[in-house]
Structure formats: C-alpha cells, structure tokens
Amino acid sequence: MAELILSLKDNPYFGAGFGLVGVGTLLAVLRRGLQHSLIFFRRNYMTTLEVTSRDKSFYWLLQWLNSQGRRTQHLSVNTSFQQLGPGKIETHFFFVPGPGVHYIRYSKSWIQVERNREKQMTDFQTGVPFESVILTTFGKKQKLFEDILHNARQSALLMQEGKTIMYTPAASEWRPFGHPRKRRPLSSVVLDKKLAEYIECDIKDFLKNQSWYTERGIPYRRGYLLHGPPGCGKSSFITALAGELEFGICLLNLNQTGLSDDRLNHLLSVAPQQSIILLEDVDAAFASRDLTKENPGVYQGMGKLTFSGLLNALDGVASSEGRIIFMTTNYPERLDKALVRPGRVDVKLLIDYCSDYQLQQMFLKFYPHCNIQQANIFVQEIRQNEIGKSISPAQVQGHFMLYKSSPKLAISNVNKINI
Numbered sequence: 537m538a539e540l541i542l543s544l545k546d547n548p549y550f551g552a553g554f555g556l557v558g559v560g561t562l563l564a565v566l567r568r569g570l571q572h573s574l575i576f577f578r579r580n581y582m583t584t585l586e587v588t589s590r591d592k593s594f595y596w597l598l599q600w601l602n603s604q605g606r607r608t609q610h611l612s613v614n615t616s617f618q619q620l621g622p623g624k625i626e627t628h629f630f631f632v633p634g635p636g637v638h639y640i641r642y643s644k645s646w647i648q649v650e651r652n653r654e655k656q657m658t659d660f661q662t663g664v665p666f667e668s669v670i671l672t673t674f675g676k677k678q679k680l681f682e683d684i685l686h687n688a689r690q691s692a693l694l695m696q697e698g699k700t701i702m703y704t705p706a707a708s709e710w711r712p713f714g715h716p717r718k719r720r721p722l723s724s725v726v727l728d729k730k731l732a733e734y735i736e737c738d739i740k741d742f743l744k745n746q747s748w749y750t751e752r753g754i755p756y757r758r759g760y761l762l763h764g765p766p767g768c769g770k771s772s773f774i775t776a777l778a779g780e781l782e783f784g785i786c787l788l789n790l791n792q793t794g795l796s797d798d799r800l801n802h803l804l805s806v807a808p809q810q811s812i813i814l815l816e817d818v819d820a821a822f823a824s825r826d827l828t829k830e831n832p833g834v835y836q837g838m839g840k841l842t843f844s845g846l847l848n849a850l851d852g853v854a855s856s857e858g859r860i861i862f863m864t865t866n867y868p869e870r871l872d873k874a875l876v877r878p879g880r881v882d883v884k885l886l887i888d889y890c891s892d893y894q895l896q897q898m899f900l901k902f903y904p905h906c907n908i909q910q911a912n913i914f915v916q917e918i919r920q921n922e923i924g925k926s927i928s929p930a931q932v933q934g935h936f937m938l939y940k941s942s943p944k945l946a947i948s949n950v951n952k953i954n955i
C-alpha cells in the first residue's frame with residue numbers, strides 16, 4: 537500500500553489531476569464565498585423595494601418614473617389622447633422606462649430600476665401581464681423609498697386635482713377608466729328649482745353624520761334613485777355632483793357578462809373610498825318580479841347575477857360603510873318594489889322634462905348677455921309650440937348649439953327643435 541502511494545506521488549498524470557481537482561475546489565470555494573459576500577453586501581449595504589402590478593402604488597410609481605425616466609434610452613410609451621371636437625384630437629406621449637434595467641439619480645443617490653414583465657403570468661380576466669418594478673440603491677435607505685412612493689402618490693393626486701376619476705370593474709377590483717375627466721360644475725346642470733340643492737344638501741348631510749347612523753345602529757349608506765325621461769340630466773347631474781364632492785364614480789353595468797352574485801358583492805365591498813357607485817338603467821337588468829296576466833313570468837336574472845344576489849349585495853354586511861349608490865332609470869314602474877324599498881333606495885326623485893324655470897335658466901346660461909325678458913319670451917314661444925309641453929334639456933341644449941351666437945334665431949326657430 538505504501539509503495540502504491542509512493543509510486544502515485546511520482547506519477548505526473550496523477551499529480552496533474554490532483555492539481556486540477558485542487559484548483560477546481562478552490563474556485564468553487566471562492567465562488568461560494570463571493571456569492572455569500574454579495575448576499576451579505578446586499579443585505580447590509582443595499583436597500584431594495586419591490587412593487588408589483590397588483591399594488592396600488594405601482595401605477596403611481598410608473599407615472600413618477602415618467603418624470604425621471606429621461607436618462608434611459610430604453611423606453612415604453614403610454615399614449616393618451618383627448619377628442620377636443622370634430623377632427624381635433626390632442627395627443628400626449630408619456631415615456632416610461634421599458635422592461636429591463638435602468639438607472640436614475642434621485643436625491644443624490646443612484647437607483648437601479650428593474651422593470652420585469654412576466655411572459656407566462658397574466659391576469660386571466662384582464663389578460664394584462666404580471667409586472668413588477670424593483671428599486672435598488674446603496675446604503676440603508678428605506679426613507680428614500682418612502683419619499684419616492686410619497687412623491688409618486690402626490691404627483692398622481694396632483695394630476696387628478698380638479699378632475700373626476702371614473703372607475704370600472706376589472707376582475708375583482710376597480711380600475712380607473714380612461715383619464716380623469718375635468719370636473720363639470722354643478723351649476724352647469726340646470727334642474728328644476730331647489731331640486732339640485734335638495735340632493736346636494738341631503739348627501740352632504742349624510743357625509744357629515746356618520747355617528748348619527750352608528751348610534752342608532754343604522755347601516756351607514758345611502759341610496760338614490762333618479763328617474764325620468766331620457767336627456768333630462770340624470771347622468772350629468774351625478775357626474776357634476778361627484779365633482780362637487782371631490783368623489784370618483786364607480787360605473788357598474790349590471791348586464792356585464794361575468795358579473796356573478798359573489799363578484800358584485802365583492803366589488804361593492806372594495807369600492808374606492810370617496811366614490812359614488814352608479815348603476816345606470818337598472819330596469820334593463822331585471823324586470824319586475826310581480827307576475828301578472830299581461831306580464832307572465834318575466835322575472836329572470838341576466839348573466840350569472842340574480843335579483844336576490846343584487847339585493848343581498850346592496851344590503852350585504854360586506855358592503856363598505858359610507859357607501860353612496862345612485863341608480864338611474866327611465867322606467868321606474870318596471871323596478872321591483874324590493875329593489876327600491878327604503879334602506880336600498882332612500883331618496884327617489886323625478887328628473888322631469890323642462891319646467892319654465894329650467895328653460896329660462898338654460899337660456900340665460902347659453903346667452904349670458906341676454907336679459908330675463910328675452911328668456912321669458914323664449915319660454916312663452918316654447919310653450920306655445922306642440923313640442924314645448926314635454927321638452928328635455930338635451931333637446932334645448934341641442935337647439936341652442938344650432939344658434940350659438942344668435943338668441944333671436946333661437947327664439948324664432950323654436951318650432952324647429954329636434955324631437
């Protein structure tokens with residue numbers, strides 16, 4: 537045995553092999569050591585923040601990176617456009633760092649921005665790929681990332697200032713739909729005398745009095761039903777009211793495919809704070825449950841949403857506190873009594889065809905240089921006309937648009953108002 541070892545010692549092939557093994561082992565140890573040192577270094581001398589596309593801050597952060605992303609040459613574009621009138625479109629291109637690694641300098645620190653887009657993982661309902669942004673910087677700088685998120689939030693809110701955000705359901709959550717819209721002044725929607733003030737006071741009173749509801753064990757929510765003929769300002773008023781209250785609008789179409797009882801319940805319970813839930817044309821989703829001879833067996837839920845599912849969602853324990861729901865319909869008589877009973881609908885209001893007061897006010901708003909006598913002549917002319925008995929503000933608005941600069945022609949041509 538000793539002889540064998542001695543002979544191997546003098547064997548050059550064995551010596552070379554042994555040397556190679558030794559070098560290999562040394563390299564493996566060094567690599568391991570380097571990996572451990574890197575991990576140690578990252579843990580102790582670097583700060584990393586991961587923000588995924590499922591988090592609210594993700595979109596704020598991307599927007600914020602718009603303003604910081606000019607150093608990189610690898611960009612993605614987010615295009616937004618606004619139709620300003622026929623044939624007139626305003627387009628904005630926002631550049632954000634594309635998927636990959638980028639470097640930005642912020643508050644005297646270099647930050648690595650790594651934007652990852654998963655090719656295999658997509659949200660199966662929206663089809664949007666799962667994404668994440670990882671920010672990395674040297675040093676223990678948690679505060680720096682807090683600042684960035686705070687700034688990102690602030691600049692996102694600034695972009696929304698004076699605007700109304702519309703939300704639509706996307707899978708199990710609400711997503712902003714399109715760009716925030718410029719707020720419509722409440723005074724631009726002319727309702728009958730005191731009607732607008734009444735709704736505004738009611739809702740403001742509700743928002744001020746949470747404790748009143750809690751003390752009496754009444755669920756803190758309020759439902760409104762605005763009904764009336766088309767074009768009388770139901771939707772416009774709700775939009776303007778949301779703007780006045782600085783609320784967003786969650787637009788929910790009950791006929792939407794894939795809206796099940798559970799999903800509706802969930803959506804109502806996760807509606808963004810400070811938002812109005814708007815169910816337009818509620819009559820279209822469910823016919824009345826009252827079965828009569830003329831109306832046999834019309835009750836049937838459409839899609840997977842059932843009528844009882846809707847009622848449960850409206851009263852549900854999960855329904856977020858402080859919730860405001862507006863429903864609109866042109867056919868209130870078609871609504872089931874259970875849907876509009878107090879607790880589900882607390883305030884029912886008819887938004888009807890134009891009253892004399894509305895006609896007068898609309899005239900003065902369109903032609904501010906005219907006086908009240910001219911406005912009254914317009915009202916008289918309208919009322920003497922056959923169409924004038926039931927004329928909607930939308931029709932009046934359309935008529936004024938034809939005679940933008942001539943109130944005289946608007947008066948003399950009332951017989952030409954579009955039916």
Ligand SMILES: Nc1ncnc2c1ncn2[C@@H]1O[C@H](COP(=O)(O)OP(=O)(O)OP(=O)(O)O)[C@@H](O)[C@H]1O
Binds near residue numbers: 725727770866931
């Ligand atoms: N009371 C109003 N004051 C000013 N403009 C109005 C008024 N009512 C309607 N309009 C104008 O008419 C158009 C249609 O109004 P809107 O969509 O609000 O009516 P609606 O009652 O919701 O109709 P529908 O029942 O068909 O949904 C809008 O352009 C709006 O500006």
